Amino acid sequence: MSTLKVPQSVPSAADDCEQLRKAFAGWGTNEGLIISILGHRRADQRKIIRETYAKTYGEDLLKVLDKELTSDFERLVHLWALDSAERDAFLANEAAKKWSSSNRVLVEISCARSSEQLLAARRAYHVLYKKSLEEDVAHRTTGDFRKLLLLLVSSYRYEGDEVDLSLAKTEAKLLHEKISKKAYTDDDFIKIFATRSRAQLNAAFNHYKDEFGKDINKDLKADPKNEFLALLRATTKCLIHPEKYFAKVVRLAIGGQGTNEENLTRVVVTRAEVDLKIIGEEYQRRNSVPLERAIAKDTSGDYEKMLLALLGQGDA
Amino acid sequence: MSTLKVPQSVPSAADDCEQLRKAFAGWGTNEGLIISILGHRRADQRKIIRETYAKTYGEDLLKVLDKELTSDFERLVHLWALDSAERDAFLANEAAKKWSSSNRVLVEISCARSSEQLLAARRAYHVLYKKSLEEDVAHRTTGDFRKLLLLLVSSYRYEGDEVDLSLAKTEAKLLHEKISKKAYTDDDFIKIFATRSRAQLNAAFNHYKDEFGKDINKDLKADPKNEFLALLRATTKCLIHPEKYFAKVVRLAIGGQGTNEENLTRVVVTRAEVDLKIIGEEYQRRNSVPLERAIAKDTSGDYEKMLLALLGQGDA
Numbered sequence: 001m002s003t004l005k006v007p008q009s010v011p012s013a014a015d016d017c018e019q020l021r022k023a024f025a026g027w028g029t030n031e032g033l034i035i036s037i038l039g040h041r042r043a044d045q046r047k048i049i050r051e052t053y054a055k056t057y058g059e060d061l062l063k064v065l066d067k068e069l070t071s072d073f074e075r076l077v078h079l080w081a082l083d084s085a086e087r088d089a090f091l092a093n094e095a096a097k098k099w100s101s102s103n104r105v106l107v108e109i110s111c112a113r114s115s116e117q118l119l120a121a122r123r124a125y126h127v128l129y130k131k132s133l134e135e136d137v138a139h140r141t142t143g144d145f146r147k148l149l150l151l152l153v154s155s156y157r158y159e160g161d162e163v164d165l166s167l168a169k170t171e172a173k174l175l176h177e178k179i180s181k182k183a184y185t186d187d188d189f190i191k192i193f194a195t196r197s198r199a200q201l202n203a204a205f206n207h208y209k210d211e212f213g214k215d216i217n218k219d220l221k222a223d224p225k226n227e228f229l230a231l232l233r234a235t236t237k238c239l240i241h242p243e244k245y246f247a248k249v250v251r252l253a254i255g256g257q258g259t260n261e262e263n264l265t266r267v268v269v270t271r272a273e274v275d276l277k278i279i280g281e282e283y284q285r286r287n288s289v290p291l292e293r294a295i296a297k298d299t300s301g302d303y304e305k306m307l308l309a310l311l312g313q314g315d316a
Numbered sequence: 317m318s319t320l321k322v323p324q325s326v327p328s329a330a331d332d333c334e335q336l337r338k339a340f341a342g343w344g345t346n347e348g349l350i351i352s353i354l355g356h357r358r359a360d361q362r363k364i365i366r367e368t369y370a371k372t373y374g375e376d377l378l379k380v381l382d383k384e385l386t387s388d389f390e391r392l393v394h395l396w397a398l399d400s401a402e403r404d405a406f407l408a409n410e411a412a413k414k415w416s417s418s419n420r421v422l423v424e425i426s427c428a429r430s431s432e433q434l435l436a437a438r439r440a441y442h443v444l445y446k447k448s449l450e451e452d453v454a455h456r457t458t459g460d461f462r463k464l465l466l467l468l469v470s471s472y473r474y475e476g477d478e479v480d481l482s483l484a485k486t487e488a489k490l491l492h493e494k495i496s497k498k499a500y501t502d503d504d505f506i507k508i509f510a511t512r513s514r515a516q517l518n519a520a521f522n523h524y525k526d527e528f529g530k531d532i533n534k535d536l537k538a539d540p541k542n543e544f545l546a547l548l549r550a551t552t553k554c555l556i557h558p559e560k561y562f563a564k565v566v567r568l569a570i571g572g573q574g575t576n577e578e579n580l581t582r583v584v585v586t587r588a589e590v591d592l593k594i595i596g597e598e599y600q601r602r603n604s605v606p607l608e609r610a611i612a613k614d615t616s617g618d619y620e621k622m623l624l625a626l627l628g629q630g631d632a
Contacts, residue, residue: 119435122472131513132474134467138507146503150511151450154470156438158448187462191454195466197447 039309355625467510
């Protein structure tokens with residue numbers, strides 16, 4: 001469900017690098033040329049381009065891009081040029097360093113990725129930052145937020161379909177009991193969200209709805225200003241309905257006054273090769289406007305062009 | 317520092333399987349033959365033997381061994397025949413299922429392994445038990461023990477040598493402050509043990525000793541009957557001095573009245589190809605008796621013979 005458009009016949013990495021080199025040459029930068037190349041190459045192709053560039057010109061393409069580009073466009077191209085594990089490590093490091101209780105990036109990286117992808121990000125974290133992700137999360141976050149986030153980033157969830165129905169019932173009851181008492185930070189409560197497989201959690205949430213008449217996320221909205229509850233809702237949505245979660249992040253990023261470029265960029269680069277097509281459909285269903293059009297209205301210049309390229313607009 | 321003795325010219329896996337088949341044939345079992353083969357093959361060789369056996373005879377060698385052997389000898393050979401990740405998953409599952417506050421197996425598996433080995437065990441756990449290790453640990457353990465164990469089994473520690481000295485000082489101070497207040501289950505206290513790299517922890521513990529005059533593990537012995545403190549001491553020992561930790565487990569398993577075969581077996585099979593030689597040296601230093609002699613005195617029959625084979629006694 002990738003939105004990316006890759007040309008039928010892709011130039012060799014050497015040719016791509018030569019064109020990129022031209023785009024950087026002389027006065028000014030040819031941003032259009034950069035978009036026409038990087039905006040239409042898959043992760044494996046971008047990886048080879050980076051390697052080829054380093055071998056051919058003795059420079060790190062990422063550093064050159066940072067030097068040549070600016071602002072939101074720079075960040076977008078930089079994140080896009082990273083491979084997904086490095087990018088997740090980078091985003092997680094940023095989120096841990098400037099952590100605030102409203103930050104959801106750590107939840108996205110731990111719950112809207114496969115178990116192996118989360119591991120790959122933790123491995124990349126070691127290489128990039130000479131420490132572990134959980135170490136930074138433990139050190140930078142606090143209180144109940146830490147309790148939840150530390151378990152989430154350390155999880156390696158089982159990914160099979162097997163469901164223990166009697167366990168799902170027991171845990172649905174426990175979830176309801178704790179929610180009724182507003183015991184949201186209880187260890188027994190948190191551990192269910194932090195360790196169960198998606199299939200098992202989904203079964204518990206279904207039973208919750210059948211038995212108690214409401215989506216669990218509705219009940220987790222009892223106090224809309226409670227940031228911990230918001231984090232729990234993000235956890236369930238990232239695990240069970242990531243496309244709805246991300247459609248909402250985009251809606252909030254471009255809706256209303258101003259644009260939250262950080263969130264918009266993150267959703268587009270991290271989901272373009274995963275499920276951005278479905279996120280777009282979900283967005284349109286909810287907002288009655290195609291995602292591309294909404295983004296085009298809210299952004300401009302090369303930043304807009306690159307976003308639309310990643311959304312699959314125009315020719316490859 | 318493996319104690320294992322492998323013959324100069326190792327028979328082919330097909331030959332080994334044929335010999336094993338002979339050992340199982342007819343009335344009775346030729347235990348000596350089994351020991352002479354499996355007791356002198358490395359992990360990679362045992363793996364090929366299992367695969368070859370399944371291919372040649374259409375049976376799982378493990379199941380045949382279970383059928384043919386009994387008691388402590390059966391468990392020893394069974395655990396030895398498993399590959400290390402499966403074995404750790406098996407031991408961790410057993411420990412979670414019949415968990416008690418005095419059980420240290422989960423600490424061993426999470427702290428006396430490399431980060432990649434712990435991951436491999438978590439992966440094997442998915443395959444064998446259709447759920448995650450942390451899920452079972454969260455479900456089966458309780459209270460403060462769960463708080464610590466859940467983080468330990470989920471950790472993926474950084475393994476580089478880099479140390480942040482000023483952080484080590486800050487955290488040594490925090491450790492001392494919490495210990496002075498007996499706040500052993502404080503989240504800030506636990507997270508240091510659960511997330512820091514060995515090098516970083518070691519630096520903090522060294523500073524602790526320099527500044528406050530005592531080994532941290534001495535201070536963690538304030539209340540010898542407190543099982544949570546014992547778990548914390550096991551954590552630091554498994555991380556920093558695993559050979560001392562295991563030498564002590566063996567000493568307690570064979571010292572005094574009776575033998576704790578479960579602990580003795582576990583140490584020998586999990587460490588034979590890692591550091592059993594050093595554990596033996598450590599044992600002898602502390603007890604003035606060679607480990608082989610102490611084990612021979614305390615055990616008997618095929619169980620004894622297989623243990624001594626794994627300790628490198630006799631010819632391969």
